[in-house]
Amino acid sequence: MRTAFDLVVVGAGPAGGEAAIAAARAGLATCLVDEGPAPGGQVWRAPRTASARGSGPDADRRGGDDLRARLAASGATILQGAQVWDARPGFTLSIVGPDGASLLSAPRVVLATGATEHVAPFPGWTVPGVFGLAAATTLMKSQGTLPGRRIAVAGQGPLLVAVASKAIALGLRPVVVIDRNGIRDWSRAAPGFARDPAAMARGLGWIGRLAAARVPYRARSEIVGVDGTDTVRGIVVRPLDGGAERRFDVDTLYVGDGLAPADELLRLLGAAQESDPLQGPRAVCDADRRSSVPGLYVAGDGAGIRGAQSAAAAGRIAGLAAARDHGALTDPAFDAASRAPRRKLWRLARFADASCRLMRMPEASLDRIADQTILCRCEDVTAGEFRAAIADGARDLGQAKHFTRLGMGPCQGRMCLHAAAHLMRRETGALGDLRPTPRAPVRPVELGALIGTYDYDDIPVPKAAPL
Amino acid sequence: MAPPEPPSSAPDEGHVVLRVDGVAHRVEAGQSVAAVLLAMGPYILRRSPNRGGARSAFCMMGACQECAIVIDGAIRRACQVEVRAGMEISRRGAGLGTGASKQGNAETTPGTAS
Ligand SMILES: Cc1cc2nc3c(=O)[nH]c(=O)nc-3n(C[C@H](O)[C@H](O)[C@H](O)COP(=O)(O)OP(=O)(O)OC[C@H]3O[C@@H](n4cnc5c(N)ncnc54)[C@H](O)[C@@H]3O)c2cc1C
Ligand code: FES
Numbered sequence: 001m002r003t004a005f006d007l008v009v010v011g012a013g014p015a016g017g018e019a020a021i022a023a024a025r026a027g028l029a030t031c032l033v034d035e036g037p038a039p040g041g042q043v044w045r046a047p048r049t050a051s052a053r054g055s056g057p058d059a060d061r062r063g064g065d066d067l068r069a070r071l072a073a074s075g076a077t078i079l080q081g082a083q084v085w086d087a088r089p090g091f092t093l094s095i096v097g098p099d100g101a102s103l104l105s106a107p108r109v110v111l112a113t114g115a116t117e118h119v120a121p122f123p124g125w126t127v128p129g130v131f132g133l134a135a136a137t138t139l140m141k142s143q144g145t146l147p148g149r150r151i152a153v154a155g156q157g158p159l160l161v162a163v164a165s166k167a168i169a170l171g172l173r174p175v176v177v178i179d180r181n182g183i184r185d186w187s188r189a190a191p192g193f194a195r196d197p198a199a200m201a202r203g204l205g206w207i208g209r210l211a212a213a214r215v216p217y218r219a220r221s222e223i224v225g226v227d228g229t230d231t232v233r234g235i236v237v238r239p240l241d242g243g244a245e246r247r248f249d250v251d252t253l254y255v256g257d258g259l260a261p262a263d264e265l266l267r268l269l270g271a272a273q274e275s276d277p278l279q280g281p282r283a284v285c286d287a288d289r290r291s292s293v294p295g296l297y298v299a300g301d302g303a304g305i306r307g308a309q310s311a312a313a314a315g316r317i318a319g320l321a322a323a324r325d326h327g328a329l330t331d332p333a334f335d336a337a338s339r340a341p342r343r344k345l346w347r348l349a350r351f352a353d354a355s356c357r358l359m360r361m362p363e364a365s366l367d368r369i370a371d372q373t374i375l376c377r378c379e380d381v382t383a384g385e386f387r388a389a390i391a392d393g394a395r396d397l398g399q400a401k402h403f404t405r406l407g408m409g410p411c412q413g414r415m416c417l418h419a420a421a422h423l424m425r426r427e428t429g430a431l432g433d434l435r436p437t438p439r440a441p442v443r444p445v446e447l448g449a450l451i452g453t454y455d456y457d458d459i460p461v462p463k464a465a466p467l
Numbered sequence: 468m469a470p471p472e473p474p475s476s477a478p479d480e481g482h483v484v485l486r487v488d489g490v491a492h493r494v495e496a497g498q499s500v501a502a503v504l505l506a507m508g509p510y511i512l513r514r515s516p517n518r519g520g521a522r523s524a525f526c527m528m529g530a531c532q533e534c535a536i537v538i539d540g541a542i543r544r545a546c547q548v549e550v551r552a553g554m555e556i557s558r559r560g561a562g563l564g565t566g567a568s569k570q571g572n573a574e575t576t577p578g579t580a581s
Contacts, residue, residue: 035529037549042528048497048549050481116530127511128523135527138546139505147505223567230511230521252510377525378532380517410532415525443529 005031005077007322008093009104009264010084013041014308015300015315016112017067022319023110024076024338026328031077031104033084033095033205035443039071039411041114041300042062043308045141049101051143059202060141063308073305086440087265091295102430108295108322110264111283112315115301118418120365121373121383124226125255129443133256136163145159146172148252152235154178154223157255163254165206168213177210178364181358192354195347196309198306218246222365233356240362251366258359260303260418260437264442269293273433279304281433286339289318297322305359306352313348321340366422374424376416378409386420390427397421398436407436485554494550501545502525503536504558512536512545515562522560536560 009020012034020032032039038046047053054338058067071078082097092243093104117134119125129148131153140146146167153164153174163178193200210217220240227234227247235253237302238245260280263273272284272292282304288416289297297318300311300425317338369375371384381404397420398405406420407413413420413435421434486494487504492522494503504512510523513536524534527546534545537557545556 035547048499049495050497052493052497116528117526126515126520126522126525128512128521132526132528138527139502143502145502145506147508147510166580173473231509374520377522380515380520410535411530414530460503 002106003102005029005106006326006328007031007108007110007319008033008091008111009076009110009112009300010034010093011041011112011300012036012039012071012078012080012113013112013300014044014063014067015114015302015318015435016041016110016301016311017044017071017247017295018259018315019112019297019299019319019322020076021070021074021077022316023323023328025072026320026323026430028323028326028328029077030075031079031106033079033082033093033104035081035083037080039068039078039080041311042137045138047144048142050145052140052142055144059198067277073104076188083443084265085443087269089293089443091269106328108297110289110297110299110315110318110322111302112268112298112300112311112318112426113262113265113270113394114304114311115305116262116414118257118260118361119255119358119415119421121369121416122223122363123370123376124228124232126374126377127226127228127232128230129228129232129251130226130253133159134162134259135255136167136199136254140166144170144203145182146248148168148172149420150175151252151254152178152248152250153254153296154235154237154292155258156361157258158355159256159359161203161206162212164215166213173213173250174215174388176216176218176237178218178221178223179382180220180240182221185358189354189358190334192350192357194350195349199351203420210462214277223253226253258356259367261303261304263302264438266291266298266302267438268440268442269297271296275433276304278353282341287342288321288324290321294324295379307348307355310345310348310352313344316341317345319421325437326366363422365418367426369419369423375420376404376406376409376413378415379405379407381406381416383423386423387427388452390424395428395430396436397424397434400424401436412438412442481576483550483552483554484548485552485556487556488558497551498551499527499546500543500548500550500554500556503550503577506543512558516561 007023007030009016009032020030024030056458082095084093086094091109117132151174212421221237224236224238234247234249236247273281276282283298285291291298299314299318320338323329368381373383375383385404389400394400394403417435483496490545496557511521522533525531529547535542542561
């Protein structure tokens with residue numbers, strides 16, 4: 001395989017897909033790398049089973065099918081099932097994929113790595129049967145199924161309603177939907193949502209389906225804990241504004257507390273970020289999506305949470321800008337081609353703000369994390385142990401890591417560092433991001449893929465070393 | 468639980484036969500290993516190395532590593548691996564992790580209707 005390109009795009013969601021199409025059409029030798037089995041990313045994920053394909057195309061499927069068709073015709077080299085696990089300035093990207101390990105080099109890179117989901121830890125969130133909300137969308141889209149018989153859906157924002165409503169469409173009526181927002185929060189979002197009438201109509205359709213199925217809805221409430229150790233027997237729910245806790249018999253809980261940029265490669269390459277109350281840590285970039293690192297462009301949720309339509313528009317601008325900077329597009333041609341996506345980004349800004357505001361987890365929910373709650377799932381470190389490390393003098397997450405092993409497991413802190421950073425700021429008054437600088441491998445690489453097959457007994461018990 | 472036996476060995480475009488903890492199952496092609504195991508139940512896939520807590524898949528997008536179990540002899544993330552004919556899957560993680568295979572399965576988790 002060819003390994004030197006004019007441009008490498010990481011991530012084949014709406015952002016990366018559009019960036020690759022725009023650059024390849026302009027004549028750049030473009031390589032698109034993505035970990036998933038087919039282009040589409042999270043929201044436009046391709047169906048993988050006959051039952052998922054048979055479920056009838058919805059707007060997301062059509063968006064994905066359109067992107068996949070245009071990508072196939074674009075002339076870009078597409079590497080699916082390939083993880084980028086290291087990135088060096090210049091740029092050299094280390095990937096591991098179906099054909100083993102290899103290196104890609106290019107003077108320009110677009111990072112379009114999307115988002116990961118936050119879940120605020122609560123007692124029992126590690127029990128089998130508790131899954132992320134985003135996990136539910138993945139299962140429904142690619143496999144057309146959702147595990148569970150008596151399910152609860154909890155969290156806040158559009159994904160909550162989308163999952164609950166799509167579960168009903170699969171014949172699985174939730175026992176209860178638990179929303180940190182209330183009717184008033186949703187009404188406040190309406191003018192922003194109206195900026196994308198199609199999305200608004202879809203959202204109202206979801207709400208209508210929940211209402212028609214008479215799904216019990218707990219507004220302004222959150223999960224206190226899960227009853228059960230090896231399986232979920234029930235959940236306990238509390239109203240945010242006080243009032244009695246309530247237990248629900250469920251066997252499966254889908255819970256999510258909003259999205260955060262998947263920014264490991266961005267941080268590894270040293271691109272500047274700034275904190276943003278709605279978008280999470282946002283990549284600093286100019287209007288053409290150039291980051292603070294020359295030759296590095298950013299688009300989509302990985303650069304700050306904005307949603308699928310904005311991701312596609314920003315991706316297109318990034319691809320065009322890379323082509324322009326490469327000398328493949330004249331300034332007038334660049335201006336003309338980027339006018340429409342720029343207008344779209346501007347029009348959707350308030351839509352994105354409204355969604356992000358609803359998705360945002362209230363900090364008070366993190367403050368309430370009880371001492372017995374497991375904070376770091378990989379190493380079984382509790383919030384109490386973490387607080388004790390701070391009391392013993394740990395002043396940043398690096399020190400706390402040494403004291404407690406928090407964040408040293410195979411997930412490399414993806415699941416815990418957000419909450420841990422919050423607790424650290426609360427207890428010490430420290431400011432800023434506080435997450436330790438990422439190191440390669442940024443994605444936990446399956447060792448077998450790098451070094452060939454190996455015996456189960458050869459595997460070191462993964463403590464410090466990422467898998 | 469999904470009907471464990473007898474798997475048909477007849478070639479079939481839409482399905483593959485694989486083994487979970489030594490037992491053969493015929494499952495729809497195109498699924499991730501994690502999706503197959505969750506639908507089959509119980510949810511537990513492994514135990515956490517430090518405290519032995521029961522764990523299952525969580526994020527389904529390759530980030531949390533909770534689904535890392537032995538697939539064809541290597542520790543792999545079950546949510547990122549597609550089922551394949553002849554695949555050998557053990558509900559067992561790295562380190563101490565013993566999953567459902569050593570549990571005796573007194574408790575059942577839901578999956579597809581029994
Ligand atoms: C699990 C999940 C489910 C979601 N479901 C919905 C939904 O149903 N509806 C909705 O409106 N929004 C959904 N969202 C929000 C959604 O992420 C965005 O609206 C949209 O997908 C953003 O597009 P993107 O191109 O920025 O990123 P994504 O669509 O997330 O695409 C990023 C791609 O980059 C790949 N990638 C990342 N890092 C690497 C690496 N190191 N190596 C190789 N590949 C890499 C990922 O596998 C992914 O395919 C979901 C988000 C998540 C995290
Ligand atoms: S379920 Fe999180 S990595 Fe597979």
